[in-house]
Amino acid sequence: MTSGTPSRLTGDYYTSRFSPMSVESAADGDTLILNIGPQHPATHGVLRLIVEMDGEYVKRCEPVLGYIHRMHEKMGEVKTWQQYLPNMGRVDYLHALAWNWAYVGAVEKLMGLRVPPRAEYIRVITCELNRISSHLLWWGAYLLDLGAFTPIVYAFADRERLMDILQIVTGSRLTYCYYRFGGVSADIDDTFIQMTREFLADFKKRLPMYHDLVTENMILRGRCEDIGVMSVEMARRYGATGPVLRGSGMAYDVRKTEPYSVYDRFDFDIPIGKNGDAMDRYDVRMAEMSQSIRIIGQALDMLPEGPHISPDLPERIIPPKGEVYFAVEGARGKIGMYVLSDGTPKPYRIKLRAPGFSNLHVFAELARGTILADALSILGSLDLVIPEIDR
Numbered sequence: 001m002t003s004g005t006p007s008r009l010t011g012d013y014y015t016s017r018f019s020p021m022s023v024e025s026a027a028d029g030d031t032l033i034l035n036i037g038p039q040h041p042a043t044h045g046v047l048r049l050i051v052e053m054d055g056e057y058v059k060r061c062e063p064v065l066g067y068i069h070r071m072h073e074k075m076g077e078v079k080t081w082q083q084y085l086p087n088m089g090r091v092d093y094l095h096a097l098a099w100n101w102a103y104v105g106a107v108e109k110l111m112g113l114r115v116p117p118r119a120e121y122i123r124v125i126t127c128e129l130n131r132i133s134s135h136l137l138w139w140g141a142y143l144l145d146l147g148a149f150t151p152i153v154y155a156f157a158d159r160e161r162l163m164d165i166l167q168i169v170t171g172s173r174l175t176y177c178y179y180r181f182g183g184v185s186a187d188i189d190d191t192f193i194q195m196t197r198e199f200l201a202d203f204k205k206r207l208p209m210y211h212d213l214v215t216e217n218m219i220l221r222g223r224c225e226d227i228g229v230m231s232v233e234m235a236r237r238y239g240a241t242g243p244v245l246r247g248s249g250m251a252y253d254v255r256k257t258e259p260y261s262v263y264d265r266f267d268f269d270i271p272i273g274k275n276g277d278a279m280d281r282y283d284v285r286m287a288e289m290s291q292s293i294r295i296i297g298q299a300l301d302m303l304p305e306g307p308h309i310s311p312d313l314p315e316r317i318i319p320p321k322g323e324v325y326f327a328v329e330g331a332r333g334k335i336g337m338y339v340l341s342d343g344t345p346k347p348y349r350i351k352l353r354a355p356g357f358s359n360l361h362v363f364a365e366l367a368r369g370t371i372l373a374d375a376l377s378i379l380g381s382l383d384l385v386i387p388e389i390d391r
Helices: 011-018 020-028 072-078 085-091 096-111 117-145 150-170 190-215 218-224 232-238 278-302 355-360 363-367 372-381 386-390
Strands: 032-036 048-054 057-064 322-330 333-341 349-353
Touching: 048 372, 057 363, 057 372, 072 085, 072 349, 085 096, 085 386, 096 117, 096 322, 096 333, 117 150, 117 190, 117 278, 117 372, 150 190, 190 278, 218 278, 218 372, 278 372, 333 355, 355 386, 363 372
Parallel strands: none
Antiparallel strands: 032 048, 048 057, 322 333, 333 349
16 A cells, blocks of 8 residues: 555545545634444434534535444345245344344245235234334434434323333244244244233323323424425435435335235325425324334234144245245335245345435435534434444
């Protein structure tokens, strides 16, 4: 390496490629190159943002990824189809069951496996409980980013109840691996059903209190309204999905537009925003928790009898040669699973479509021209989970 050449092992490499002119300007005192992360509470994980600041204003921003890259897709080529199941809970630890579902759904589609009706309803119930849990953590952490400590205590109180419920059937409290090819690993019992119904009844009463405590607070609205306004065109240009896209006013939800499992049997709405700002993204997620309550209640009422896993499941999972794509709606947006099989006990190729990866890249454009405090509000409104972005 020649003298003066920046090394990839140091921050100088990123600073030099960020913009030579900006570095010169920073040296002159006009602008400042600021690192946010990779160890910073507002980045919610090991995300690094290199920001060029002109006083309090963001001139440019570049996300730097790869600090928690664990080669999940490569692992899919060296593990058997069954051995790869636990990986999904490590991609997005907040909505692990959605990723779990995407993988088993893709393999079932490739093999032509029929899932018993009871297992389909159990998947819906548990996945929606996990969605509420994910949104609760986002709600508490987002408000903590904005300076409010009390809400995260309320959020975690409700989230603990959800983790207690899901632990009954999954045996885990976070990185769930509950779904299996052809069904689920264990049936739900009366205790699970009773605890779920009690939670739904209590949480219906808690949500209005959340709105009184936080949503109508003038300080929150001042930090979110007209901040990070994103048009539908911009969202689609970056491939943004989930609450980020729906906050801009487009009613795209995989559960409705590309129905899978038994979601077409339930009556629920797709909340959307009007202005596409951070407040709309907040409101969409809050409304989605109410819709999840509706879905779970209907699924419990309609829960059929029968086996929780397919009785026709082969002894060994070896899909035939072929390729499939299967998508589900995760807490952060559209989760896509591409699977390619060469007819052997191990996948030939697995490609993961992580919604957070697309949602993150909107940030660089949204943050430009804002003050730093507003940029952090925008970042929190995107609900990023860094392990799924790095994969």
